[in-house]
Amino acid sequence: MTKSDSSLSENLEDYLEIILSLEKTNKVARVKDIAEKMGVLRGSVTGALKSLADKGLINYEPYSYITLTRKGSLIAREITRKHAVLKDFLHNVLLLDPERAEQNACRMEHAMDKAAIDRLVQFIEYIHNCPRTGDDWIQAFVNYYSKKEYSMIKCTQCLDDCVARYQKNKR
Amino acid sequence: MTKSDSSLSENLEDYLEIILSLEKTNKVARVKDIAEKMGVLRGSVTGALKSLADKGLINYEPYSYITLTRKGSLIAREITRKHAVLKDFLHNVLLLDPERAEQNACRMEHAMDKAAIDRLVQFIEYIHNCPRTGDDWIQAFVNYYSKKEYSMIKCTQCLDDCVARYQKNKR
DNA sequence: GATCTATGTTTGGTATAACAAACATTTTAT
DNA sequence: ATAAAATGTTTGTTATACCAAACATAGATC
Numbered sequence: 200m201t202k203s204d205s206s207l208s209e210n211l212e213d214y215l216e217i218i219l220s221l222e223k224t225n226k227v228a229r230v231k232d233i234a235e236k237m238g239v240l241r242g243s244v245t246g247a248l249k250s251l252a253d254k255g256l257i258n259y260e261p262y263s264y265i266t267l268t269r270k271g272s273l274i275a276r277e278i279t280r281k282h283a284v285l286k287d288f289l290h291n292v293l294l295l296d297p298e299r300a301e302q303n304a305c306r307m308e309h310a311m312d313k314a315a316i317d318r319l320v321q322f323i324e325y326i327h328n329c330p331r332t333g334d335d336w337i338q339a340f341v342n343y344y345s346k347k348e349y350s351m352i353k354c355t356q357c358l359d360d361c362v363a364r365y366q367k368n369k370r
Numbered sequence: 371m372t373k374s375d376s377s378l379s380e381n382l383e384d385y386l387e388i389i390l391s392l393e394k395t396n397k398v399a400r401v402k403d404i405a406e407k408m409g410v411l412r413g414s415v416t417g418a419l420k421s422l423a424d425k426g427l428i429n430y431e432p433y434s435y436i437t438l439t440r441k442g443s444l445i446a447r448e449i450t451r452k453h454a455v456l457k458d459f460l461h462n463v464l465l466l467d468p469e470r471a472e473q474n475a476c477r478m479e480h481a482m483d484k485a486a487i488d489r490l491v492q493f494i495e496y497i498h499n500c501p502r503t504g505d506d507w508i509q510a511f512v513n514y515y516s517k518k519e520y521s522m523i524k525c526t527q528c529l530d531d532c533v534a535r536y537q538k539n540k541r
Numbered sequence: 542g543a544t545c546t547a548t549g550t551t552t553g554g555t556a557t558a559a560c561a562a563a564c565a566t567t568t569t570a571t
Numbered sequence: 572a573t574a575a576a577a578t579g580t581t582t583g584t585t586a587t588a589c590c591a592a593a594c595a596t597a598g599a600t601c
Binding site: 293294307311330358361365 | 463477493500529
């Protein structure tokens with residue numbers, strides 16, 4: 200495996216991700232649509248496509264449609280998965296608004312390796328499955344961060360509810 | 371505020387962060403040390419320093435020592451804070467080993483905006499302060515991710531312990 | 542089937558960021 | 572005080588990635 204195969208720039212990762220999403224909706228990707236989604240001019244896309252083709256990640260012939268190779272598809276799906284996981288965490292756990300979650304996920308997807316993402320997935324799962332946490336615990340986070348002084352007054356009640364819910368679900 | 375002021379490349383952010391850390395240990399930063407920490411040759415540093423000086427982020431005269439301006443210091447500390455928060459989360463919450471936590475934090479620090487980091491800080495705090503979670507809950511995450519099948523057998527005991535600990539701390 | 546329009550490519554130029562190696566300056570040691 | 576060593580800078584080249592605008596091709600319309 201040559202260097203150019205293993206190390207993809209963030210930029211080229213973005214191209215792959217976009218090509219995958221276009222493949223899903225349109226079967227194939229077109230330069231015009233890629234340019235639009237990347238926010239660049241069509242001329243800039245051609246260069247990127249040559250680079251991706253060199254690395255064996257897309258099937259590309261000038262003036263023809265673009266599809267991902269097996270290898271390109273694997274990478275594109277990996278990045279798309281990272282994106283989805285991060286957006287889920289930012290929006291549904293940290294409770295950031297959808298736009299901000301999306302913007303941050305777009306950049307973070309290039310910064311985290313597989314081990315970190317995999318562990319984050321397990322962590323999100325843990326929150327949902329552990330009887331001590333769950334969705335209501337996440338919702339209670341709103342009370343925590345939205346108030347200057349966190350009121351611990353309701354903790355007794357909250358803990359009781361948590362235990363009661365567990366007992367109820369156990370049987 | 372001109373464009374060059376507000377938008378710093380990840381690369382220049384790294385330089386600022388390194389200059390700050392060198393200032394802390396050596397009062398001033400030297401080209402040689404910056405080059406070493408950045409993993410580039412000395413020649414590459416000079417160009418970056420000119421760029422940072424242009425943006426008013428460092429005090430720089432050829433052949434002289436380098437210090438951060440007020441503005442540069444603010445940005446450098448902001449990035450350093452992001453780095454610390456992320457490393458803490460990756461290592462002490464997701465329980466990634468220190469090296470991997472560090473590597474991921476290095477890249478993520480450029481990807482997350484202030485709102486996302488601030489919310490993450492609150493989330494970490496919430497985990498520590500909420501009676502339903504806390505340090506022992508994080509430790510139990512090890513059991514969750516390290517086993518193929520998560521055993522819910524000990525949940526009753528864990529929940530009881532959690533309640534007992536809360537009652538004990540309350541008085 | 543020729544023409545027009547949309548789409549894709551090429552070319553020349555810009556900016557960032559690095560290296561290698563020649564060169565300049567500063568500091569250290571004799 | 573001078574020579575040597577360490578440190579800092581410059582220059583020319585490379586690679587990525589973009590734009591603008593000229594150019595080429597393909598598809599749609601008449």
